[in-house]
Amino acid sequence: MLEFLNSMPGAVAQGIIWGIMAIGVYITFKILDVADLTVDGSMATGGAVMVVCMTSGMNVGLAMLIAFAAGCAAGLITGVFHTKFGIPAILAGILTQFILYSVNLRIMSQKANLPLSVEKYNLLISLRNLPRAVIVGAIFVVIIIAVLYWFFGTELGHSLRATGCNSNMARANGINIDTNKIIGLVLSNGIVAASGALLAQYQGFADINMGRGAIVIGLAAVIIGEVLLGKIFKNFSLKLLSAVIGGIIYYIVITLVLRAGLNANDLKMLSALVVAVFLGIPYWKQKVAERRTVKEAADNAQG
Amino acid sequence: MLKVNNLYKTFNKGTVNEKSALRGVNLELNEGDFVTIIGGNGAGKSTLLNSISGVFRTDCGSIVIDGKDVTKLPEHKRAKYLGRVFQDPMMGTAADMWIEENMSLAYRRGKPRGLKWAITNKERAAYREMLSQLGLGLEDRLSSKVGLLSGGQRQALTLLMAVMQKPKLLLLDEHTAALDPKTAETVLNLSEKFINEGNLTTMMITHNMNDAIAHGNKLIMMHDGRIIYGVSGEEKKNLTVDDLLKKFSDLSGEKFANDRALLN
Secondary structure: OHHHHHOHHHHHHHHHHHHHHHHHHHHHHHHOOOOOOOHHHHHHHHHHHHHHHHHOOOOHHHHHHHHHHHHHHHHHHHHHHHHHOOOOHHHHHHHHHHHHHHHHHHHOOOOOEEEOOOOOOOOOOOOOOHHHHHHHHHHHHHHHHHHHHHHOOEHHHHHHHHHHHOHHHHHHOOOOHHHHHHHHHHHHHHHHHHHHHHHHHHHOEEEOOOOOOHHHHHHHHHHHHHHHHOOOOOOHHHHHHHHHHHHHHHHHHHHHHHHOOOOHHHHHHHHHHHHHHHHHHHHHHHHHHHHHHHHHHHHHHHO | OEEEEEEEEEEOOOOOOOEEEEEEEEEEEOOOOEEEEEEOOOOOHHHHHHHHHOOOOOOEEEEEEOOEEOOOOOHHHHHHHEEEEOOOOOOOOOOOOEHHHHHHHHHOOOOOOOOOEOOOHHHHHHHHHHHHOOOOOHHHOOOOEHHHOOHHHHHHHHHHHHHOOOOOEEEEEOOOOOOOHHHHHHHHHHHHHHHHHHOOOEEEEOOEHHHHHHOOOEEEEEEOOEEEEEEEHHHHHOOOHHHHHHHHHHHHOOOOOOOOOEOO
16 A cells, blocks of 8 residues: 555656646547547657757757647648548548658657656656656646637637537638648647657656557546546636546556556556547437437327 | 629539539629528529538639629638528537637637637627527526527527628528427517618528518529529519419429428
């Protein structure tokens, strides 16, 4: 038990970093109504850019900004594939993810793994100093949520929400939905890459596979947050926060089941199944409601 | 205000499902004209409205709104000139957004959308005032999700959103067809009110022959992708449903067939 409690700060820190990633997923999945698989690639892009920039002697803030911009560029590619090539969003994301695998290897000079030592470089966040990692992570969360709260309250932000909610209505009111989808994908992947940059600092290396399955973890965080807090958190900024909290809970649960003796290699299967079940719940609810309506109608007809 | 010249549209060209929806439609409306459109199934009524609003490109012909040729403009750029209400009450509003958010989106139709705050307090007061004109009590529910409203309320809100930024042309595509008779009447009366107050140039498709006669100063009948009959002024006012049905069979050689037609 003590061992478990000892592992909590690490779980929380990791949860916050992946929670930032989940904010990016929230923008595409909940606001634009698009499942964007680019994130598996752009997460690693963020990490790769971060390590390369730092090792070439750049300031940590500037390196973060460049990582963010690299993620934005990845989102732009998906956005152009989707809106200008007419490729379905999911496939557009998969294509970009594939492109990014090659690009990320190029960024890392064809190495699958690049170290970033906290002893040599002045990093924002590291697993060597967990309290600091949690605090810095929390500051990032607050800043990102504040900026997004402002953005989605502007005229442009409103038009993005309308695009995801009802594209017919958006077009009829003069909104260019193609441009808006691109803006959303750019913003989302920028945030995901920033999360990748934080993760690379935290774990002390960038890895070509560090984003594999990121979309599943992001969705899990969004869904856990929504299921647990959706009823109390109505405000938009709180909804974003609930995705971060979902990420933290996800990592606490992961830590718990690993301590309980689960094989780490089975984790991905477990996460995917949890996401599948939660995505299925609204569908099943509807089915049950329909069946009930049919049954009531039949009863009425007989009675 | 509107000039439609020789408009053609064929769907699924070159396949077994080829369908000529418009075959040379010509129509001219002056400012303040209110034309009602009737016709059987597949006559091309909705295709005409969708062509004007740019849902798809037409094969040939031109569309000019207020002196501006919009034939090649994409849908979202034409929106500047158009107020639209659809048949499906779900289609004209964003369900997950609040009433005031929906209104602020419509208020900026045709204007650039930047990084200014989306709703000002002054606007909010104006929205409340406008909503009270609907007489549905929505003025006290500015921050209710539109998805919680009834079909009739949503349709009334869509109508308000279509006219709050005065459109050059108001397009009503069977906008009361999905509502119960009483709500349909309310929405139709509101439409008439807004059209009169704003002297709005309007096209209204309806399946209700009586409504088509009672509203507007012009009436056109479509069949098989063409306008086969047009009438205006006194002559229109004196029409009866029987006159229209007779006109239709004389001109088309068929009986009037519309699944939803209300003949009396």
